[in-house]
Ligand code: ADP
Ligand code: ADP
């Protein structure tokens with residue numbers, strides 16, 4: 234199963250992608266996590282991406298498309314994958330279609346997690362992210378067992394710099410301008426499914442599974 238997660242920043246893409254990946258035993262590919270790992274590792278790509286990310290802007294398409302095309306051509310992706318945070322622009326969606334078609338495949342579902350902007354701002358302030366493995370928590374809605382410590386790997390949790398309210402506002406307007414058009418793009422391809430992302434995490438996951446026919 235090849236799945237794309239769509240939604241505003243903070244809609245719950247990462248949270249649900251991790252569950253979907255577990256359920257179908259397929260890799261969870263987060264471009265945000267890939268960029269953050271590159272920044273941490275001090276790579277050329279990380280250096281190029283950092284300024285855009287800190288400003289709440291999108292990293293240019295040419296820095297992300299080949300990277301994803303390469304990742305999904307790896308052996309562990311042969312039975313499918315869940316893409317979290319990619320595509321985010323129409324050119325990225327077109328590049329993905331091309332890459333998938335070149336491997337004689339097709340995307341099965343684009344899952345749109347629908348959450349209004351008001352709810353997003355509250356969620357982002359409470360998000361805590363693992364500096365090591367990328368797992369995310371919420372201080373109120375999904376707290377870790379031990380404060381500021383990752384349940385999965387024991388590393389420290391932080392409030393991401395780009396989750397501060399000013400940057401969240403920029404990211405939301407970038408989302409509406411550049412990413413929201415993908416909803417129509419996948420609707421036209423007849424692979425769009427939409428779930429109400431304001432429900433609690435378990436309910437959102439159940440409705441995703443239902444729509445994917447699991
Ligand atoms: P969120 O979880 O809030 O949706 P991500 O972790 O997916 O955020 O992305 C963080 C930042 O990384 C984005 O604001 C953007 O700067 C960059 N980024 C991630 N994926 C992409 C992409 N597909 N295209 C361009 N920029 C991206
Ligand atoms: P995205 O990857 O779309 O940016 P995340 O999965 O990181 O979103 O979720 C953003 C924040 O909201 C995290 O702190 C997460 O724990 C929390 N969250 C995710 N889904 C829900 C939900 N259904 N209800 C309440 N909080 C949620």
Ligand code: ZN
Nearest residue numbers: 363366383386
């Ligand atoms: Zn961790």
